Amino acid sequence: MSSWVLFRFKSARDATRITFDGTGITVFELKRDIILKNQLGDGKDFDLRIFDAGTNEEYNDDTAIVPRASSVIGQRVPTTRPGYGKAARYVSGRVPVQSRRNERPSASSASNPNDFAAMNNAKTEEEKMALIAGGGGQWQKQQEAMSLAKRVAFQKPGGAPRPGGSEGGPPPQGYICYRCQQKGHYIRDCPTNGDPNFVPKPQLKKTTGIPRSFLEKIDKNEILEEDENGKPKGYMVDGEGNRVRVKTDTATWEKEQARQKASAAKKEAAEEADKELKERGLECDLDQRMFEVPTKTSCCQKTYCYNCIDEALVNNDLVCPNCGTENVLIDDLLPDNEMALKIKAYREEKAAQAK
Template structure:
């Protein structure tokens, strides 16, 4: 029995597709891989590339010899759409060649608007801009604006000063601040003995 070693580009290990004979057609290999990997033919097509020579097999009737290693990539049925700005300009350019960069720029969203967009996947922008917006969105909670927020007003009734152990003030406003260890111990003793709570 003959075999072809295949692996998806995102995987580490190869799997084996077996067949009889010295060759397998590209069409039969795709069917076997889709069956083994439980992929639906209605959604995806497979791009098969020789792992050693980097030759892409495009003709469904192409014969792939036994004992060859191939790299498999899933692609949408309609093919891969380019997201680069240069390709976008070329695709929107009319036959006469009168399109300009401003036409493409007006069709896409600016980065400032993109950072406020909830669904970046559906946004009309390049993949690079979507990634930049995602990075800005994810880091917003950790920005310097959110650091160092100091409590304002009196502490809640449940708060107890960690320095003197008494409620009513934050540790930064503790009356024992500036005392050395012996004076602090004396102050704590007096505070615990007095019935008055500040």
């Protein structure tokens, strides 16, 4: 399985992975891979410096070993003389034989500069295999050193360490274990780890954007109702890590029910009124409403609203909508006084009933 080192320039926000085989990579090889992967050219116009992202200490020894899963920051420095950039030797592949400094633990404990020189001078495959076999003791020393290393909290480039991550302290307020959906511990410290019969619970949705006054807490031991997909139905987790659900808004519900009942009653009353108009013969056949300025046609004496019959004759080439008579002139329309009296009596009746 390939190992990797996270790298980014100081001015960049996202880091890229430099992959390699083994438990570490030399500073020389790391700089060469950085130049090639970022297509920085032949390296004659700049010098490349890399720093540890956690301690900000510079890797100025090309034979030093950068452990895998490390995070480094790079910086390109202009050269004082154009065409004489020190980064060119990383592109050409001239590996240094002597170490410049041995203060870094990774350089002294993980590698020997003479090993690189011997490997470069080996001509046959047998010689290289012999060198690799002879490095078994050095591999054991490196494994022992890594086993005694202090645990370091995960930290994004430029970010702060996670609270309680390095010393195993309590998680921050509101943290929910992704395995058992309980607060108070990280998933790595979940008491259900190692339990073959435990089934991880589905992750709860957060209450982002919902006012606290709309929520109510529920008992952590309450069995969560699940939908057909196995996800919690109507349950969420707030910013403090408590399981909550949305309150039933009784007042709004009753108000909505009253509004719907009033609307239904109003609609029913309107239907009854339309039915009564139709039974009394006070409804116009064109707009299905009570006559407004009742007017009769001269051909068949059919009563309509004045505006309705006027528009109907204009749009249908003066053809009567009832009997089909042609050339019915608007000037020949007659007022229906009898229907007007009926409408007046109907309105007076309804006004009396409303009192």
